[in-house]
């Protein structure tokens with residue numbers, strides 16, 4: 001078969017490589033980003049994915065920024081972003097655009113697979129109507145739509161496109177079976193055939209919403225235990241040795257990334273259209289969105305002990321990325337922290353080794369040497385080696401550890417003010 005992958009990002013590129021390497025199907029890749037196409041043609045992997053970088057060396061499939069390359073495919077796989085707008089409502093433009101592209105080429109007997117994370121209803125209420133209205137073809141009769149939600153974990157050294165189990169739903173049982181077998185031809189993990197599209201769409205959404213509410217749970221505990229004088233990290237360590245029915249999550253200066261803080265809104269907004277108000281999910285989002293501000297308040301309280309305002313004090317912001325050891329700014333709490341500190345008139349120094357162009361110092365040593373207080377906003381490994389001794393040598397007075405990733409006791413024993421989130 002001819003398989004077209006639309007969107008060659010952290011989901012589409014590994015997928016295209018896997019199909020090209022593991023099957024005899026003809027694979028083509030389309031992405032509207034010319035630079036990305038050029039990079040991939042030079043075998044330079046534009047994403048942080050060890051397996052994909054390796055695969056890229058060994059594959060040869062056609063890619064282009066010209067959409068005509070997807071013409072006459074048996075299977076079209078959509079791997080485009082599904083962000084939210086400023087008011088947190090779903091931004092389905094990339095999905096709509098990809099579907100419009102497909103309508104120019106789709107013929108009877110062909111299949112559209114959506115891998116992007118979407119809320120229950122998008123396939124039947126957005127994708128199918130666009131194709132039917134533009135082509136006159138009928139879904140489940142002339143063409144099928146399948147949803148197989150992506151599960152790539154950016155930066156993960158073990159889990160990759162080949163070994164992560166997948167769930168799949170479709171417009172017809174025949175398509176479910178056929179496409180599940182297609183995925184089984186290159187994935188060495190369970191491919192779970194689901195009853196319909198909505199169950200498949202709901203599955204991915206609740207996986208990430210589950211994570212968001214559990215992080216909100218410990219973030220609220222952090223605020224409560226800060227006033228109760230209880231070390232939440234010690235409590236979580238204690239609860240974690242329960243051999244069953246407990247799953248640790250950790251408080252922090254905020255929840256970033258393109259999945260966890262976004263996916264809940266897809267469900268919240270769609271349920272609202274049908275008259276259900278997800279109070280709990282919305283509260284969890286409010287709590288997680290409040291953590292950057294809470295973190296700055298901790299810094300203000302710390303500075304008060306030294307009778308210093310944030311204004312005109314040299315504050316070192318360590319980390320811009322939303323997640324340790326990757327370079328990704330999407331929904332990053334660090335950006336919110338940076339904006340609040342600028343608004344409050346801090347003499348702000350910024351360092352993230354993954355974003356030299358956005359840093360205003362050239363090294364970790366430099367930011368430590370020049371700062372009065374530091375705020376850890378990303379748990380990059382390079383920051384975890386900051387000891388009390390290093391801080392003392394650099395005359396750092398205050399450490400606010402937004403990712404609870406430093407050694408609290410060691411820093412306190414060096415006579416330096418340390419405050420983490422809930423610890």
Ligand code: SAJ
Pocket residue numbers: 150151152153154207208211215248249250251252253254255256257258259260322323
């Ligand atoms: N975070 C916390 N406390 C936690 C865990 C995370 O504050 O206990 C923060 C992180 O600092 C980050 C954000 O939440 O800012 C998201 O962290 P994440 O570890 O969930 O990282 P993501 O966004 O890369 O999430 C991906 C997701 N994978 C897919 O959607 C396929 C998610 O489902 C995975 O659970 C997650 O990776 C993972 O486990 O690493």
